[in-house]
Amino acid sequence: MTTEDFDFLLGMIGALITKQSTKIRLAIPPRERHSSCGETFKSLSFQYRIGSSTISLIVMETCAALHHVMKDFLEVGSVTTTHHEFTHSGLYKSMDQGLLNCPPEPLTNSDIMMLYRFVGDEAYPLRPDLMKPYPYRQMGHSQRVLNYHVSRARRVVEKMHFGILANNFRVFRSTICLDVVITILLACIFLHAFV
Template sequence: MTDENGFGDLMWMTAEEFEFLLRMVGPLITKQHTKMRRAISPRDRLSVTLRFLATGKTFSSLSAQYKIGASTISQIVMETCGALYQLMKKDFLKTPSTETEWRAISQDFESKWQFPHCLGALGGKQIYIQPPAKSGCLDNNNKGRLSVTIMAAVDANYKFIYATVGTQEKVSDAGLFAYSDLCKEMDQGQLNFPPPEPLPNSDIMMPYMFVGDEACPLRPDLVKPYPNKQMDHSQQVLNYRLSRARRVAENAFSILTNRLRVFRNTVFLEPEKVVKITMASLCIHNFLCERKSEAYTPPAFADFKNGDHRIVEGTWKNQGNGSFQPVEQRREHNALLMPEMQRNLLRDYFVSPAGCIPSQEEHI
């Protein structure tokens, strides 16, 4: 496993990154030899798990490759994913909880995507799944398959800073948000967001906020686009600027599904197992993004901004979104007056000399 040749193509990470994960998770997945048989090594346990996530191969296919029974591989993958998530979530899937941490995210959004006071982009995806026969799972949508829905917040560098996974049918990302720990902590003021401050180069006081799509609720700490009906010029500008910030969530999901290809097609596992491999995958994604691993995200793989503030689409778009599908849209109505006024102030700021960028006129 230390041979670099071909390693990245199979695991989407370097041998060094593999060894880092092995040192971390090895003690938790080590098994004792018995008189009857030798235990499968932690190296092989991690290897087969990462190969499953990176390639999406079936347990039967991996069984032939590793000379390990398919049922044993299934057990190894679930145990190792559980161990990875348990050990990595504190450092690699952590929601910020201090003003300093939130300000760092906001500064990145401002410098990279020209959206000030942004704490993260909200996004959601459905993963279609097909539980094995006789698994006891109900066919809720009468089409022979279920879905698992992920709602997540993503920072300006494509890292997931919060995620929740729901297994109920026909749930929107806005619905998952409403019942999430993130929403609860936002409502109770437990996340220590920075206080409202003037927007750059202006005296317009503005709270710090997440950005979401049209299905999200409009709140003081969450801004969404104007409805696409009879918009004036400044509203179109606001929507364009917001879409620039929100696309980091789309990119994060797309990088995930194009690198951890278990999500490329329908996942043939029970919902609770899909949740387990999904949370472990988010941790691995964040770990590799944090290390700026070129085996995982080579240059130009994700969208990037050129010198004129124009967005250049990443090469992931040539490979599609795999099994990740948009979630059902359920629009919220009757927005509160204060968030509406706040959005209008942001709209006016983006068309002012203090807040405009050259590329916005070309995209509306």
């Protein structure tokens, strides 16, 4: 992240993560609190000489602030994991209005023209621009084959995106033993999309 991007985000969340100093101790400045995202707690604890429980609290508050501020600033759509928010998204509205402008392209080494499609799970409605698996009741062989390929496409995309996140945010390189993993994940997705 560039210094300019860091300062821009700090300006957006600074008021939400600023704490008051007391007579006993000085508050950790928002700049240091904001730089806590993406690292392991152990690394941050050594780097800033702050206890692990304090680091945990700072990371949670900073991630929550990033999510709160950036959910309106950036729209992140993961069709496979956020179907309950999908129908309210700009992506869904653009799909309905035909505004995505994704013309068909030929398959590699072929003259066959293929349309772009989103791939979702069984919770999504069947649409011309959204593929989903067949229901698991009374499937024939061809339906099972299609379900396999739809599921495989979703797994490839999810692994690729998670791999990119793990390369950019070291917190995903090991087990996260916290109840608020979703808050951390959303904050990192917003940061990744912003950068």
